[in-house]
Amino acid sequence: MFDGLKKKLNSFTEDAEEDVEADLSDEVEAEESGDDVEIETNDVETNDVDEREPDEGVEAEWDESESVASDESEQFESDTVDKSLEHDADSEAETDGEDTNDRSLRERAKLLATGKTVIDEGDLKAHLEELEFGLLASDVELEVTEEILEGVEENLVGETRRRLSSTGNLVRDALREALYDVISVGQFDFEQRVAEAEKPVVIIFTGVNGVGKTTSIAKLAQYFEDRGLSSVLANGDTFRAGANEQLEEHADNLDKRIISHEQGSDPAAVIYDAVEYAKANDVDVVLGDTAGRLHTNEGLMDQLEKIDRVIDPDMTLFVDEAVAGQDAVNRAREFNNAAEIDGAILTKADADQQGGAAISISSVTGKPILFLGTGQGYHDLERFDPEQIVDLLLGDS
Ligand SMILES: Nc1nc2c(ncn2[C@@H]2O[C@H](COP(=O)(O)OP(=O)(O)OP(=O)(O)O)[C@@H](O)[C@H]2O)c(=O)[nH]1
Ligand SMILES: [Mg+2]
Structure with a gap:
């Protein structure tokens, strides 16, 4: 029952979760490489990042990152956004200022629901496109597909109204909640x-x-x-x-x-x-x-x-x-x-x-x-x- 759809959904969660894991392992590597940056993951402020004008955001964040690079021994409180930005700063410095990354810094900072981890916004977009294609190919109504995609994105980057127990996999949880929202409409006993x-x-x-x-x-x-x-x-x-x-x-x-x-x-x-x-x-x-x-x-x-x-x-x-x-x-x-x-x-x-x-x-x-x-x-x-x-x-x- 529903095997084709099941395959598509699982391919989405697995692929997207790989990128989350990749980002997480970036963090671990950074820590292991002896950075003196202290990571504070609790008070994440996603909006600060999302609501800025692109130019403004890039500049402000670049400055912040530079200040990290210029004084490596400095201890300061940072959240995951800063951490991810620092990677940008590092990688750009390594390539002698060459713009090897066509995405803005702002785009690179996308927080997931726990506030502990980061997924690249461009990657997320590509995964959501894969999900959209899979849902439409499985005959899911267009508006319902859009609702699911919005739900997944919201559940990943915002406050999630959790109704189901967690599976321990962020992307899967986000998709479960979004699917549950559309298929449980009108249920009664x-x-x-x-x-x-x-x-x-x-x-x-x-x-x-x-x-x-x-x-x-x-x-x-x-x-x-x-x-x-x-x-x-x-x-x-x-x-x-x-x-x-x-x-x-x-x-x-x-x-x-x-x-x-x-x-x-x-x-x-x-x-x-x-x-x-x-x-x-x-x-x-x-x-x-x-x-x-x-x-x-x-x-x-x-x-x-x-x-x-x-x-x-x-x-x-x-x-x-x-x-x-x-x-x-x-x-x-x-x-x-x-x-x-x-x-x-x-x-x-x-x-x-x-x-x-x-x-x-x-x-x-x-x-x-x-x-x-x-x-x-x-x-x-x-x-x-x-x-x-x-x-x-x-x-x-
Ligand atoms: N595999 C499968 N076949 C089913 C299921 N439900 C019904 N069928 C089959 O579908 C065919 C049509 O079922 P009916 O119950 O006669 O359908 P109906 O809607 O009453 O048809 P009309 O009265 O002609 O409008 C029958 O061969 C059923 O055995 C199901 O859940 N699974
Ligand atoms: Mg009949």
């Missing part, structure tokens, strides 16, 4: 919501043709059964020939009751009957299937609107397949605009290398991905847990 809702809880499933709506309903019937909740299946797909038989087969396999009407009848009436059945028989959950449709199918979208009006379901879940990538993201946006959804189920994650839909859908719709379909069996349904997903993507689990 599904089980708790179901537990607290008045019974029967009515859940309607929508989405385009063939993405796995009916299969997901069967999986959720199993999911609820495993948690001690009973369910009834309602076949609101009165459009497609054979839909009744397909849902009936699942109902038989799972030993569930199915409510269906003949093809062409009103889906709202089928679901209404299922709700009545559930009330009369103390069934906890009604799972209502619907026909596959595009958000542009007016007649079918009207049916959804009627279900909303007549039944007022507790939740409408949008189902799409992870393998559809960018298309799934666009459809989620369109469905959410046309008939508000409460969350999404992303099926066929087992066959998805890219992960773009899994990363993007919540951020684009503001609604959470609640489940991942991970195969064709009834138990192949996993709660979408943002923290587990970032750990999976970054190889921590």
Whole structure:
């Protein structure tokens, strides 16, 4: 699952972390070479560096560095920025003033979140470009990609609002937090919501043709059964020939009751009957299937609107397949605009290398991905847990 994306993310963290380590070892070397400079890493002032005009910054910092070079025995308090600048001063002095470095001194000083280490801004930019390319190639939505990049940069150079435990790797932590921010949008406790809702809880499933709506309903019937909740299946797909038989087969396999009407009848009436059945028989959950449709199918979208009006379901879940990538993201946006959804189920994650839909859908719709379909069996349904997903993507689990 998501192996292609995983590779790209790990290549980014490894490459970028190498540069951090390179900078760190520069520091160690400098210390070992007998510099009398005392390093104070605690009171780092990134802004001083970033907010200066380039010329002003270069001059001011150059002066400071020169003063270090001119009196080597002098002890003074310096932060990492000064240390990195000192290296510049040294290297430029060695090449007899030749401008071997086309980046400004200001650019070279980039502090990471701990305030203990430095990454060259040019290197960081190159790494972020690599990350951007990797995300876009994995079908992550453009705006979501930008949000992730901004998040990584902010987490690296600024105060990080940490919500996840540290992995001890600065770049990886910055990326984990940024990914978590976009994929955890809108999350709520599904089980708790179901537990607290008045019974029967009515859940309607929508989405385009063939993405796995009916299969997901069967999986959720199993999911609820495993948690001690009973369910009834309602076949609101009165459009497609054979839909009744397909849902009936699942109902038989799972030993569930199915409510269906003949093809062409009103889906709202089928679901209404299922709700009545559930009330009369103390069934906890009604799972209502619907026909596959595009958000542009007016007649079918009207049916959804009627279900909303007549039944007022507790939740409408949008189902799409992870393998559809960018298309799934666009459809989620369109469905959410046309008939508000409460969350999404992303099926066929087992066959998805890219992960773009899994990363993007919540951020684009503001609604959470609640489940991942991970195969064709009834138990192949996993709660979408943002923290587990970032750990999976970054190889921590
Ligand atoms: N590998 C894999 N296959 C899945 C998953 N979910 C569904 N499928 C398969 O996808 C195919 C279509 O599933 P359906 O449940 O019939 O899809 P649907 O959205 O109800 O289709 P329509 O009713 O025609 O719109 C079936 O062959 C399922 O077995 C999943 O998570 N992983
Ligand atoms: Mg179906």
